Amino acid sequence: MNIFKAISNGITLVITNYKMALIVYLVNILLAILIAIPVYSTLKDNLSDRGVRDVMEQNFDYEWWSSFNFKAEGLEKTIRPALSSGFALLFDNFELFLTGKFTGFGTVIFFWGLAMVFISAFFNGGVIGLYADEKRTFSVSRFFSLSGFYFHHFFALALTMLLVVFVFYKTLHPLILNLADQSAGGTAGNAWPVYILAYLLLIFIIFFIKIVFDYAKIILVLENKNSSWLCIWLAVKFVVRHLFKTFGLYLLLSVIGLCLVLCFGFLLDVVNASSLFILLTVILLQQLFIFIKIGLRFSFYASQLELYRQRSVEVVTGKIRRKVK
Amino acid sequence: MIKRVLLILIVFTTVTLAQETACEKIASYRMNVELDVAAKTITGTQELQWRNNSPLAVKEIFFHAYLNAFKNNRSTFLQQAGAEPAWGNFFGPDWPQDGWGYLEIDALEATQVNKFNKTSILPTFKYVQPDDQNPHDQTVFRVELPTPVNPGEALVFNIHFTAKLPFKGIRAGFVDDLFFAGQWFPKIGVLQENGWNCHQYHRNSEFFADFGDYDVSITVPENYIIGATGILQDSTISDGKITRRFVQSCVHDFAWTASPDFKVITRTFKHANLPEVKIRLLYLPENEQNVSGYLEGTEAALQHFGTWYTPYPYPQLTVVDVPGDSRLGSMEYPTLFTVKIDYNSIPGLRAPAWTAIHECGHQFWYGLVANNEFEEAWLDEALVVYSTIRCMNAVYGDLQSGKTYLEHGNFSVPFTLRKVKMNTAFRAMESYRPWAQWDVMDNDSWAFLNNKSYRAQQYYKGALMLFTLENILGEEVMSRIMSSFANRFTFKHPTTADFINTVNEFASQPMNRFFEQALHSTAVVDYAVKSITSEPETGLYGLDEQGNYIAPVEKEKNPQRFNSKVIVERAGDYVIPVDVQINFANGETSKEVWDGEGKWKKYTFSGKAAVLSVIIDPERKLALDVNYTNNTLYAEAKPFAARRWATTWLFWLQHLLELAAFFA
Numbered sequence: 001m002n003i004f005k006a007i008s009n010g011i012t013l014v015i016t017n018y019k020m021a022l023i024v025y026l027v028n029i030l031l032a033i034l035i036a037i038p039v040y041s042t043l044k045d046n047l048s049d050r051g052v053r054d055v056m057e058q059n060f061d062y063e064w065w066s067s068f069n070f071k072a073e074g075l076e077k078t079i080r081p082a083l084s085s086g087f088a089l090l091f092d093n094f095e096l097f098l099t100g101k102f103t104g105f106g107t108v109i110f111f112w113g114l115a116m117v118f119i120s121a122f123f124n125g126g127v128i129g130l131y132a133d134e135k136r137t138f139s140v141s142r143f144f145s146l147s148g149f150y151f152h153h154f155f156a157l158a159l160t161m162l163l164v165v166f167v168f169y170k171t172l173h174p175l176i177l178n179l180a181d182q183s184a185g186g187t188a189g190n191a192w193p194v195y196i197l198a199y200l201l202l203i204f205i206i207f208f209i210k211i212v213f214d215y216a217k218i219i220l221v222l223e224n225k226n227s228s229w230l231c232i233w234l235a236v237k238f239v240v241r242h243l244f245k246t247f248g249l250y251l252l253l254s255v256i257g258l259c260l261v262l263c264f265g266f267l268l269d270v271v272n273a274s275s276l277f278i279l280l281t282v283i284l285l286q287q288l289f290i291f292i293k294i295g296l297r298f299s300f301y302a303s304q305l306e307l308y309r310q311r312s313v314e315v316v317t318g319k320i321r322r323k324v325k
Numbered sequence: 326m327i328k329r330v331l332l333i334l335i336v337f338t339t340v341t342l343a344q345e346t347a348c349e350k351i352a353s354y355r356m357n358v359e360l361d362v363a364a365k366t367i368t369g370t371q372e373l374q375w376r377n378n379s380p381l382a383v384k385e386i387f388f389h390a391y392l393n394a395f396k397n398n399r400s401t402f403l404q405q406a407g408a409e410p411a412w413g414n415f416f417g418p419d420w421p422q423d424g425w426g427y428l429e430i431d432a433l434e435a436t437q438v439n440k441f442n443k444t445s446i447l448p449t450f451k452y453v454q455p456d457d458q459n460p461h462d463q464t465v466f467r468v469e470l471p472t473p474v475n476p477g478e479a480l481v482f483n484i485h486f487t488a489k490l491p492f493k494g495i496r497a498g499f500v501d502d503l504f505f506a507g508q509w510f511p512k513i514g515v516l517q518e519n520g521w522n523c524h525q526y527h528r529n530s531e532f533f534a535d536f537g538d539y540d541v542s543i544t545v546p547e548n549y550i551i552g553a554t555g556i557l558q559d560s561t562i563s564d565g566k567i568t569r570r571f572v573q574s575c576v577h578d579f580a581w582t583a584s585p586d587f588k589v590i591t592r593t594f595k596h597a598n599l600p601e602v603k604i605r606l607l608y609l610p611e612n613e614q615n616v617s618g619y620l621e622g623t624e625a626a627l628q629h630f631g632t633w634y635t636p637y638p639y640p641q642l643t644v645v646d647v648p649g650d651s652r653l654g655s656m657e658y659p660t661l662f663t664v665k666i667d668y669n670s671i672p673g674l675r676a677p678a679w680t681a682i683h684e685c686g687h688q689f690w691y692g693l694v695a696n697n698e699f700e701e702a703w704l705d706e707a708l709v710v711y712s713t714i715r716c717m718n719a720v721y722g723d724l725q726s727g728k729t730y731l732e733h734g735n736f737s738v739p740f741t742l743r744k745v746k747m748n749t750a751f752r753a754m755e756s757y758r759p760w761a762q763w764d765v766m767d768n769d770s771w772a773f774l775n776n777k778s779y780r781a782q783q784y785y786k787g788a789l790m791l792f793t794l795e796n797i798l799g800e801e802v803m804s805r806i807m808s809s810f811a812n813r814f815t816f817k818h819p820t821t822a823d824f825i826n827t828v829n830e831f832a833s834q835p836m837n838r839f840f841e842q843a844l845h846s847t848a849v850v851d852y853a854v855k856s857i858t859s860e861p862e863t864g865l866y867g868l869d870e871q872g873n874y875i876a877p878v879e880k881e882k883n884p885q886r887f888n889s890k891v892i893v894e895r896a897g898d899y900v901i902p903v904d905v906q907i908n909f910a911n912g913e914t915s916k917e918v919w920d921g922e923g924k925w926k927k928y929t930f931s932g933k934a935a936v937l938s939v940i941i942d943p944e945r946k947l948a949l950d951v952n953y954t955n956n957t958l959y960a961e962a963k964p965f966a967a968r969r970w971a972t973t974w975l976f977w978l979q980h981l982l983e984l985a986a987f988f989a
């Protein structure tokens with residue numbers, strides 16, 4: 001079975017069970033709104049009766065921001081010119097993965113993100129559990145009970161992954177960038193290819209870690225294992241043995257994700273929400289994007305699960321064939 | 326071995342300018358030096374002709390030995406530099422032994438006609454520290470003459486010296502095989518009516534010197550390309566070395582650079598009503614992308630400053646591009662300046678053009694109008710930043726904001742925020758605002774809290790002060806002030822008082838209080854609209870004169886008259902008259918002028934319409950105002966803008982949270 005089939009099967013699974021994505025989307029927006037409210041009230045205090053509101057209705061006013069930012073604290077610091085660009089506000093987030101500076105937006109945002117890691121670990125149990133089960137379809141109670149059922153394992157896996165990632169950002173990450181510095185040579189200003197290569201290598205390593213932990217979850221559910229550590233080991237073996245397939249699938253889905261980001265980035269960049277109607281349209285677009293991104297994340301699990309299932313069936317049938325001979 | 330001697334004579338049409346003869350030549354230098362690229366030293370001889378232009382008879386002569394700032398970690402310069410976080414590990418304990426710089430005087434003889442002839446005065450040599458008595462600082466020395474030199478008398482000094490350039494030095498030094506010689510030779514101080522003005526070299530200080538003629542022959546390896554103050558006269562090649570002679574009259578310093586890596590572009594600046602200038606750009610191949618900005622900026626500056634102030638009087642201008650991560654920095658010297666562009670600069674901010682315009686601006690403010698940069702740096706820096714912003718606005722209009730991604734060392738990915746425009750003047754405000762209340766502007770350059778505060782005051786507050794002045798007096802008066810100041814003080818050493826006098830001469834009222842607050846206080850300008858209340862007019866109720874009770878009437882739905890009250894506020898401590906504009910709902914406006922003296926002022930209006938909004942300083946005259954957002958207030962709030970940006974922020978956070986799930 002090829003990776004395209006796995007992806008198409010995976011996406012079908014996600015679409016038929018779209019309600020799971022909806023639940024996760026609701027959690028996402030609720031969590032975000034909790035801290036968006038103080039940000040809104042700050043903006044209201046600073047903009048709504050000041051002359052600058054006329055400019056800020058049309059565009060982002062750098063001069064206002066510069067004097068606002070001078071006194072800004074905490075969350076207020078995250079109000080920034082990059083919000084004016086459909087791309088920049090997305091790139092700002094991706095940059096965190098490449099630099100490892102996860103506290104760059106302040107501690108509140110960092111802990112909110114951390115909370116989201118564990119909330120997602122919870123829901124991942126339900127998501128993968130349901131995709132793994134071929135007969136039963138989605139119901140809210142089943143989704144939650146599966147999430148609860150796998151939570152201790154998935155929590156352990158998330159914790160382990162965070163640890164691995166932390167070690168990566170503290171060791172390999174600076175090492176690779178230092179190597180890039182050295183091969184770029186002290187004063188030379190044009191060292192683009194070297195750094196691009198370094199960042200690609202970093203992405204490769206991050207993806208490798210991610211893929212291993214994805215399959216660890218899948219193996220845990222499919223094989224009914226009771227040790228998450230064992231699953232990580234099995235996942236490493238599986239990923240290394242099928243490096244091209246597993247990476248091919250992951251990269252293909254990532255390309256789809258990238259296209260999605262570029263499309264929506266472009267749309268949000270060209271549309272200027274200067275009237276209520278356009279603003280509502282933009283909000284709709286933004287929320288649609290988040291919803292699709294959640295669906296895409298689930299497609300990674302579903303497709304990888306499909307790939308794993310097919311591979312192991314092939315392995316098993318291969319073994320049987322050998323025995324028959 | 327075949328010894329090849331080649332003499333190249335480059336014939337220049339001698340451009341004699343009327344202004345050049347107008348300069349008073351006090352210190353003229355003839356030097357013959359050789360660069361040893363292995364030892365990083367410049368050795369040679371100097372013949373200095375100096376005239377006592379003061380009313381004092383002096384026996385002691387003061388010299389600068391700037392390079393000694395890099396001689397040890399306790400020099401005043403490095404002590405001050407070490408206090409800055411950015412320079413913390415620079416020149417630290419692990420600094421290479423051959424990384425230090427110094428200036429050594431090997432012989433020093435003085436000659437005065439009919440008094441003494443080639444008398445060695447080296448035995449009287451002594452390092453002095455007029456500013457801070459720091460015994461480890463050797464950036465100033467004094468020698469004693471056999472007999473005093475009287476006012477009007479001339480002297481000749483013959484000096485042998487060795488200048489060692491520091492590794493990655495600030496303003497002067499070497500990086501790989503690029504050598505930059507700035508402040509590299511023994512340089513006489515300025516003798517004024519109250520004695521010698523010869524300050525030690527400080528981290529923030531720049532320079533001060535008398536005008537004269539410079540004739541310098543420089544020998545370097547044959548493959549090295551040289552850029553220097555003045556005009557190349559001739560070149561001689563011998564033994565794999567090339568000697569080039571540069572001559573310039575009526576300047577007050579001489580800097581040069583040499584590297585085998587330079588690429589050279591020459592271009593002639595031409596403009597009706599302005600003399601032609603040959604621009605010679607030396608750039609490093611890695612900075613090729615900045616070349617058009619350098620040239621555009623230099624030409625724009627020569628054109629605008631030549632027209633606004635005074636024509637650039639020299640026939641040539643040399644522009645030297647230095648590595649983006651070097652400490653050589655962007656720096657001005659007569660007829661030569663360096664440009665250093667950060668490798669991670671944001672394209673939309675046009676750093677190459679901005680920097681070229683700024684440093685070219687110094688050809689006028691510092692080069693021609695030669696203030697004392699040690700004591701009154703604002704007099705050139707503020708004028709240069711003001712001029713640069715005006716020139717940038719004239720050539721490019723608004724700048725484009727942006728950001729860099731993945732910044733690491735010299736690498737970054739620039740990104741332009743195409744919807745976010747910014748005026749060049751904002752940049753001045755952004756640099757000034759954080760340090761507004763830490764220092765006063767008109768102060769010795771080493772008396773500031775730190776380098777940022779020094780720059781905030783001398784460069785940016787100064788520029789904003791000049792914009793405020795321009796807005797108060799009007800563009801035409803301001804341009805007359807600036808061109809008069811330039812023309813009167815070309816080849817002279819003006820002071821702050823000279824500038825204020827020039828302003829007062831053209832201004833309709835004396836501006837002393839304006840300058841007093843701007844130059845000598847930490848007061849900030851911040852005017853704000855505090856509140857607006859508009860109430861429908863109600864008739865009298867309560868008890869009338871006879872004690873009869875009058876019942877209140879219900880408020881009308883469409884009231885005919887409103888009573889409005891507007892309070893404006895002086896939130897800063899800088900007092901300056903300000904315009905107040907009140908806009909009414911029916912389209913009418915009322916304009917008031919507030920003297921700004923009180924802490925607040927109340928305006929009351931009674932009329933057919935309610936107050937819609939109030940703007941204080943509607944024409945934005947007060948460029949020094951540190952917060953313009955509070956200058957406009959609407960009577961009624963409208964939350965649309967807040968909603969727009971809050972939902973965008975929400976979306977950003979949702980995306981971030983969704984990405985966080987990656988680690989689950």
Ligand SMILES: [Zn+2]
Nearest residue numbers: 683687706709
């Ligand atoms: Zn400057």
